[in-house]
Amino acid sequence: MTNSIADIQTADTMFITGSNTTENHPVIGAQLKRAVKAGKKLIVADPREIEMAEYADVFLKIKPGTSVALHNAMMNVILEEGLEDKAYIQNTTEGFDELKKVVEKYTPEYVADICEVDAEDIRKAARLYGEAGTATIIYCMGITQHVTGTESVMTLSNLAMLTGNLGKAGGGVNPLRGQNNVQGACDMGALPNVFTGYQPVTNEAIVKKFEDAWGVKLSDKPGLTITDTVKAIEEDRVKMLYVFGENPMISDPDTKHVEKALKKAFVVVQDLFLTETAELADVVLPAAAYAEKDGTFVNTERRVQRVRKAVDAPGEAKPDWVIFMEIMNRLGYEKQYKDAEEVFEEIRQVTPQYAGISYERLETKGIAWPCPTEEHPGTPILHIGKPARGAGLFKAIEFVESEELGDPEYPLVLTTGRILYQYHTRSMTGKTEGINKIAPESYIEMNPELAKKKGIKDGDVVKVKSRRGEVQIKAKVTDRVEENVLFIPFHWSEGANVLTNGEVFDQFSKIPGLKVTGINVEKLA
């Protein structure tokens, strides 16, 4: 997030898109509902009529995968009606002329057909956003999990810069991060192209810095993403895979494809339970859970917070960092750490954004990075004054429809996501009886009109097919979704990822297009 959780509630207008906030970030959802009740304006764009839609001044029930067109149309209206922040554009950005040229053709009428919404609603949304004193954008995987995910985020940044809503309180572009420490994992360079603190592995000076710090020679060749790794195993380029606290058999697209790769490579899995992925492993290591170890998590607003040991790990399970240290030691790298704090001290040495953060400071409250010195209070809002890179770069982006669609054999659009009660692949929530009573099994949301045409009643078991596979699950008939759009949560093995595409990815981030899958549905005979 560019801004903090407390800050986004102060915006005059909130634009929530691709985020089912009340189910996926329930506490933020509660806070945003309170803000709307107190008079803040709300725009919601989502293929499903989620709870936040009930609170919206404008709700745009867009066709999945059409966000780029919608954002371009909002910018078209803002420019047409002179709502842009001319001074901000003039003084702090570049690439404006090209942006203006590209969004020209995205009139509300043109885009209304693409997104399957009303042109007037697009105008209303653009005005609510453009005329607001401060306007914030809140988004989640509904924006990013597309083959044009990166570009969709860029169009949101365009929208924020166009109206001068970047680098100020109540503004910003705010992705809500889905997992407890996805921010921390990214910060630590659990990404194939960067070391900690987003320092590129391709930069000679940075590589030298880490070589000095770690006392070894390092590779400057970017590594493989998760999705590329699956392919590389198939092509014999990767022979061994170490999976730490992940369950790709449920969370990754095209389950059949993933299963083939996991069976082919030598696989080590380190986890709390014998997950669907661990069942296929060659070695499984028992790890300690969050309540069994000291350390830190970094939340969606970049705030580093303490995790504290409350109970002992069962049997011989060990904290993950201890396992990595012991393997490193056995491979001849002798560095030992006596506790998690000592690991954190090393992180501070090599990560400029973390330099001023210590366990001692975290004892009383969390700190948002960047925090360069021990005297620095942390940075709840980024890009104040001017964007971090210098001039804010407008990226002119054309809308492209997903290739998943248009196959007459799979004419319906499947989208996916999480529900309130279950979490990710259920390895944790699936162990609570009450949770499983409320949310016991996979299902598909289907519009009443479609159900009628297919002769399907609420609760019937249906067969859902895509080019990748097939699941048989119960139908939940609801007008939350439009007639040609369906939704399956991804938590269960009989879930969305049996059907999703594991081969075509976003060209920049390699994120799979999980939110748009061409499918067909039939009543089970």
Add this chain to the structure above:
Amino acid sequence: MINLKINGFEVQVEQGATILQAAEKIGIKIPTFCYDDRFKPHGSCRICVVEVEGARSLMTACCIPASDGMVVQTESEAVVEARKEILDLILANHPLDCLTCEQAGRCTLQDLCYQYDMEETSYDGKRKSYEKDVSNEFYTADQTKCILCGKCVYMCSQVQNTDALCFVDRGFETHIGTPFEQGIAESTCVSCGNCVSVCPVGALMPKRREKYRYWEVDKVQTTCSYCGVGCQMELLVKDNKIMEVLPVKGHCNEGLLCVKGRFSFDFVSHPDRLKKPLIRKNGELQEATWDEAYDVIVNKIKEVKDHDGPDAVAAFSSARGLTEDNYLMTKMMRAVIGTNNVDHCARL
């Protein structure tokens, strides 16, 4: 700024601050049942009454703004008498089952009765009787214990914004319920448990997995392990096991939790947890020692590196692991194995 005197001590507060907030500022505790700084003050329980010099009657400290020159007594004879009367009236309709009540040790009514020496009620009258609502999977609602402070209703409507709970009926019959009295399971309740956390008595209670007393547990503050909000919470631990999770007023969660953070902690002590390393032998995963498991892994890494180079090893790190775990995972891959093939499920 406003200057006033409480129990003889000078205090300075901002315009608009209440007497309660002024007292808090200098460490003087005024008891409350219905007050919570996240709600609009409603002054319904009256237990926070204080004596203000020159005022015609006692005043509720939670609602009345401090004013310049105010002189306040928080434990004067008149105040204590009023508080005892309020407790007497509450006890007239509250079961004295503290021996078995699960809220004991965390009950404001119990604490105040102790503080003001109230053993029992002096009133003998009709008592309310309700069936306990056990329909929710995670908590129960017992209206016979409710003191009608309204905290649960305001939590649900003003802070959690789910609007599942409301006041039902009038007068003696007043109780907390759900719209159309269909029971909690049939309401819009999302089982966040935030109403349960603020209940000052034993009316709203978590369904316990096993027996524990609040004075038996150790409390450890930590960060929730589910979504990315980073809610702060306290793990209540007895005999090396988490008994309950309570919210803490952290920077981002304002003392709120959701159903997962509050109630879905069973996985930590679940019998299916992995307790020993496993190695696949003859097609089956079999228990092994750490030494054996490390040997297999280390030998395999060396073999693949020798044969196909370090880029033939890849790793998925974890968005659920610690920052420190992730750092050492990436260091192991980069510095020791020699490849940048490390990613995690940020994209999934």
